[in-house]
């Protein structure tokens with residue numbers, strides 16, 4: 001059995017007041033589901049506030065990115081140890097918005113993945129194709145290269161500690177969700193790629209789907225055998241919607 005995970009990526013949303021209010025609504029609402037690990041990923045500035053409110057609760061904390069360096073003269077960067085000490089257990093790495101707006105490459109993401117693992121954080125590694133790549137029939141080529149590149153050099157033991165998120169770029173924030181069949185095909189393909197590295201690890205690595213997941217499509221997506229949860233953007237900012245997704249899974 002693989003761990004089911006629903007993670008909320010708040011992106012650049014969440015002042016301290018908004019963070020307190022959203023976390024309190026999640027804790028007061030029906031967000032506890034024994035079959036699902038729930039993670040929220042607020043912006044850096046709200047992590048400590050979120051961490052204090054979530055302490056001892058069923059909701060885990062994650063960050064949205066981190067530096068590939070341990071410490072030092074890297075102005076504006078946040079180290080994995082800083083995240084760990086503020087109470088984060090997860091970190092999203094290689095999100096398409098980081099790739100698109102900050103020119104992050106698979107090589108850089110790979111360095112971050114290794115450092116996250118050695119620091120004790122669980123990386124949620126994002127992969128996914130652009131619309132033009134899907135239209136050209138390149139989905140497997142692109143996603144296959146991202147999986148191989150970001151996981152390069154990991155041992156089987158390391159591989160068992162990662163989470164993958166398949167987020168087709170054309171489905172992010174657009175309201176266009178991949179159909180359950182389209183998503184399942186790519187999830188199964190990713191699992192095959194993981195099995196090339198290590199068969200046993202491929203069976204336990206959760207592969208989340210991300211891209212316009214909403215309460216009304218979550219159940220259909222999660223009926224697919226290789227979809228082990230969601231990475232939710234917009235709908236994670238509304239407590240009722242996020243709770244509905246958790247319970248649909």
Ligand code: 13P
Pocket residue numbers: 009095167171172173174175210211212213231232233234235
């Ligand atoms: P949306 O759910 O807003 O499409 O965002 C998905 C995403 O990018 C999560 O990381």
